Amino acid sequence: MKHKTKIILGLTGLGILFISRFVLADTLINQTIHDTRAHAGIQFSFNNYRSGQTFLASSAFTVSDIRYWIKSSNGSAQSATFNLALYDLGLTSNPLTSPILVASSTNTAVNESGFTGSEYTFTFSPAFTLTANHYYFVAQGSYGIGISAGALTTAGSASDVITGRYYNNVSFGDNFTGLDLEINDSYFVINGGAILPSITGLQQSKSDATTSIAEGNATTEDTVVFGAMLQSSSSDPLRLEVEYTASETFTGIANATTTPVPPGSVATATATGLQNGNYRWRARAVDTATNAASDWQEFGTAGNTDFVVNNLGQNAAELAKQLLNSSYLFGGKGWDYDANQFISASMIKSGYTFWNQSLTMPGKDFGLGVDCSGLIMWAFNRSVDALKPFVNNFVKYEGANAQYMSNTIPVAESQLKPGDVMFFDNVDANGDPGQDGHIDHVEMYVGSSTGGFDVVSAASKALGVIGRSKDIRKQPQTGFVGFKLVTLAAPYGFLASAYSPVGLIVSDPDGFTITPMTVVSSNEEFLREIPGVFYYSEMEKGADGNSIKRVYSPTLKTGDYTIKVVPVLGTSLVATYTLDVTIGGQTTVLANSATVRQIPSQGYGVTVSTSSSISVFVPAAIDIRPNESPNNINLNSHGILPVAIFGSATLNVNNIDFATVRLLGATIKLKENKKPVVKYKDINKDGFPDAIVRFPIRALNLTPSSTQASLIGQLANGTVIKGSDSVRIVSTSERGEDEDNEGNDD
Known part of the structure; x- marks a missing residue:
């Protein structure tokens, strides 16, 4: 009695059952092995079977079942119950290498009526994965070692196998037993599908790959970035394939893809040049070594519009x-x-x-x-x-x-x-x-x-x-x-806005100043700007019917900004104005419905720290060496330097905490009672008292190249005041008054 056998491995993941021995498009391993034996009275020798019908797993793939074809060459009915086993030979096909059992199938009953052929499925549960570049073979009945489960029985010892002995100890039923059994022309075909990758976390965003686009929302750009997490139990690199369409149906052809990424990575693909329209898209993960792919997964709710291109x-x-x-x-x-x-x-x-x-x-x-x-x-x-x-x-x-x-x-x-x-x-x-x-x-x-x-x-x-x-x-x-x-302009670094019949004069920490009269000559535009530094605008109408004045800058500088408010010609003193500044997305109101009569002569001050935080201060007018010009200072002098702090309608000098006042780091000269020396006098004859204070010249943080001196202090309520004036560093022969004496402390 003779039988012909064909073994076909079925693979999980792609949902395709390979029942043909012909090569398929997704085939990764397709190997037909022909082995003719004519050993009367014996079955395969384990050694010969192993050396003659090994196969190489050139890439990792998953096996769920083996379909085994049997045809009896005997006219009588044949029956048997047995299972199959798969062995791993490792990195070599050497038949003398001890095999390792990978998995064995469930028992399957075989019934053949003479000269007919049938295919039987031997299921492996759970499915198992072959290792890339390892050699394997399929064993039937007892053609293996160390097996005792099911119909497979122990076939002697490893040494018996290695020395070429063979055994006939599988129960195939009455008609399968006997020394006249012979199996010829045995072959099997391995049709492989790789380990299937998976795809999760589909996302869509604008061209910056950061700003997400919610399902069904519009983008004003012609570029959309698609992203997803790609995963696989294989270590093969993966790529993201995306199909996007403005039509109702998908074609199955990707029109955006990525370079390979390791499993467990987020991959992004970009579509550019998109025309206005409603779009849907789907994506899949593809193993770049095996071309095995996950199922297509559609973004959001299947059938819905995923994003709308309204190209700006x-x-x-x-x-x-x-x-x-x-x-x-x-x-x-x-x-x-x-x-x-x-x-x-x-x-x-x-x-x-x-x-x-x-x-x-x-x-x-x-x-x-x-x-x-x-x-x-x-x-x-x-x-x-x-x-x-x-x-x-x-x-x-x-x-x-x-x-x-x-x-x-x-x-x-x-x-x-x-x-x-x-x-x-x-x-x-x-x-x-x-x-x-x-x-x-x-x-x-x-x-x-x-x-x-x-x-x-x-x-x-x-x-x-x-x-x-x-x-x-x-x-x-x-x-x-x-x-x-x-492109979308970044938020302004600095923005001052006045809502009222007033104009703005703004100075930055570097001394650049823009006013309502700042104009750059041009034959094509009316430009009110200090290019790259400040821009002055009046375009919008405010709630009071007056134009809104804007002074803005693309960059924010560290230091002090001053904002002065100037009434438009003919504005009533009882008219009101509101003023605010926006820095780093934070808006600070400096004046809210204040009257023109209350406009501070020195304006408003804003300090920007190195961390871009802001604080408000009151600008104060000061005069170093009152009523003198230039303000000469001899660095070698042991004398004192008088400074006037001018009062105004918005700065009462009597409210200054003089213990906090510093000029270039120096404190005010003290009396014997340890109180600061302060003299009050209306120096500029404006009807508001001014304060005259004195500083030891040797305590001032000045250098021969100094041209400016800054004063800082606080009011009794903690409000910061700041002021500055010019200085001129001179030699001893040019020293100024009061430099070599203690002055009058009255």
């Missing part, structure tokens, strides 16, 4: 094109002063109210169009939120130079997209053609159009808003500087 650049470009052939308005930003919003293109063309600082008496005016930087501000900010003022919107800077410095980043020409911008430096400091390092003009790239242009430019009063060619405009003779991508 595309939208801004479309808006810009709507202004073609409209007027150029000097100082026009597309913000209607009365309506308090970025208005529609049709309203810009027909006219709107705006704050016109270029008037002899600055105020509300009526005009049509925008200027060059206004085109950029309007197109983007209206696309984001037409009701948000610029300080809280996407484009936070009004002028072309400020937008170049603080609201854009460079982009290569090859990466240009609609909504990107072109900057130009084509006028020198004298207003003549040339370059001076200051950006004078900006235009928007809008992509190809049927009109033969790809740039929209608020060009000039004479030309208005026109279409232009990028390739022509980028030529050196135009003053072209570079292409840039408009």
